[in-house]
Amino acid sequence: MTNLKILLTTRKYIATAQLFLSLSLIFGTWVTYIPFISTKVGLSKGDLGIVLLFGAIGSIFTLPFGKKLVSKIGEGKLALITTSLYAISMLGNFIADSFFLLCVCLFVNGLSSALMQIASNSIVSTLEKKDNVSIMSSCHGFFSFGGLIAAGFGTMILIAINNPLIHIILMVSIVLILQAVFASSYLPYKTESHVEKNETKHYKKPIKNVTLWGLASVALCVMLTEGAIADWSGLFLRDVVLVSPNIVGLGYAGFSIAMTLGRFVGDNLSSKLGAWNVIVWGLALSIAGFILVLWANTFPTLSGFLLIGFGFSTIVPEVYRLSTNVKGVHPSSGISFMAGAGYFGFLTGPVLLGAIAENFGLKTSFLLLLALVTLGIIIATFIRRKKALAVK
Template identity: 35%
Template sequence: MARDGRAHVTLPAFLRTPRLRSAALPFAANGILYGTWASRIPEIQTRTGLSEGTLGLALLGLAVGLVVSAAAAGPLVARLGAHRVTLVALALFALAVVGPGLAVGLGSLAAVLVGLGLTSGLLDVSMNAWAAEVEAADGTTILGACHGSFSLGGMVGAGLGGAAAALGVPLALHFGACGLAFAGAALAQGLGVRAPAGAAPEADGDTPAVALPTGPVAGLAALAFCGLIVEGAMADWGAVFLREVLAASEAVAALGFAAFSACMAAARFGSDVATARVGDARLVRLGAALGAVGLAVCIVAPAVPLAVVGFGLVGLGFAAVVPALFRAASRAPLPPGVGIAAVAGAGYLGFLAGPPVIGFVAEASGLRTSFALLVALAGIVAAGSGAAFRRVRA
């Protein structure tokens, strides 16, 4: 039992009970589905005949759908309940994954990616709200392990996608089988699971149509914006940094993001123990500070091995940041899901807008300078965590 009275529930333990299992499985399914389609993007590009520029334009549809639905998901969760929306959103997202496998050109691909983004944002907000409700009702700390399940699912989905591509499995068959399987699983795993007492919809006439990052969650939203810029940059620029700054080969350059992802996934499964011992605010402060150190190591590293260590430190440091921010947002004096939606929307905006900004800075001043900007953002997260969490508690 933690000092605050909340029990830390390990991954095997919370998979044994239906309600706790229902909080974790949507994260894993989401990760598998996302990794499934993302792993075959090169084949989608070949099939549709798109250039890199036009593919980027199509992917913008995914970003637009994600940000829009994240902002609107909170009020929907408040009206209908987090568990109900999670089940529907997972089923819709699973079916939407089929779309990219059927696209034949820019227009059709952009359209199905908008749908993918809309369902993905709805699922992300609702499943985090549901996990937060279960945490509060059952006295557990599981959000970190839930996010770890997403990271692990992404690796599994990417591995399965690579195997399907190697075996020549058609896109439509691959995506269709995964989509139908998880759509059915979404409905099956929710049978018999009841929402915790007090977790019923609490929306009223004052519930906004769109969740905006204002009021008590404004500070959390700002931290999410900064933190997910760092995560987005690791995903999009990590391999480029190692290749261009340290002259790594293509194969070796991939080790940077691999170290970041593996360390983040592993640390998320242990972050609930750390949360129970030191609290969310201190964990975010320490984690962001460790992430800043890792980024600084990347900048000054004279060789690839030390830089890869730096990427791993960034993953360790930022592993608990998003789960902690979402947990705090769920406890804000707002209707269920609205706080998480506001913070998630700001975070997605940073995740999507950050990599292009890093690119512009890199083009003007070099990649080391752009990574110095990430150090500053990590410092902002560390310095601002105390005030942001106090504002929610107040």
């Protein structure tokens, strides 16, 4: 826990970590009210799938210009702008009264949140290199922690005030206050100020780098699966495992807690074992977890979700860290590429799983998730052993 202790006792690190917390506080509140908003607007399951897809489209839309924005205004300013935009734009989701307006809001949500991830991960990368510290996994731990707060504390607010609009206004206010308190600590960061201008001539487009494609594929596999588990684990427990309705939330709760704890110790694991070992062993642990989940018996399935959470916890932070160290690719280009691909997977996972579940059943959907994670470990093992690996 040494790295986490360093983070918690250093203002500039806390300022960066709260960006991840802010993102998940807003996102978690939105997820809580998806059924309510869907009913209010009168969406069918198909309509809801299309609405959610617009969030993914917004995130992938950032790929061509994410790096340019970081270079032009700096990741610090971009983080402040996009965090504020994401929080404020989420109000639209709760006010929208039509399918069209909700699609527009989700597009802006996806666009701003993806740019926010590019900016915040770029800041972490800059800090790690400048200060010779490892805090990437711990910062991502704050995202998982924010999700737990949004689910737990958010449920209490929901019961107490029973007013979705007031609830989201409260969460948006908290996020904006956090930025007012901490913005001065992360605003100065700008990657270009640490890079010699003549050095940028040697960088190539990320789309031409095989190693970056491999890393993005691993991130896509993991985040697509993570997004699917977030939305469908409860239904799997209810409809496949046939547990009591009172405990259907335990699967995702165990998954989220394991993700949070795993990320808070992930930086120490990475320092001791190395990034690639953490990624490969994390994927292996997740595969074991899926086997238990597919056992379709209460205790093994709940234990499986816990294992998947631990396995997944450190993979995405390590992939982000590696993406900033790919030779021939500018760090912010690597982060932009990774954030776009990963977040696209996170947002499309629930939509794809829903379509498959509707036609072939939930168990088949989770078998495909197992296959996807298996593909991830194959890709990770291949690029790890590749002699021409371009990662420092």
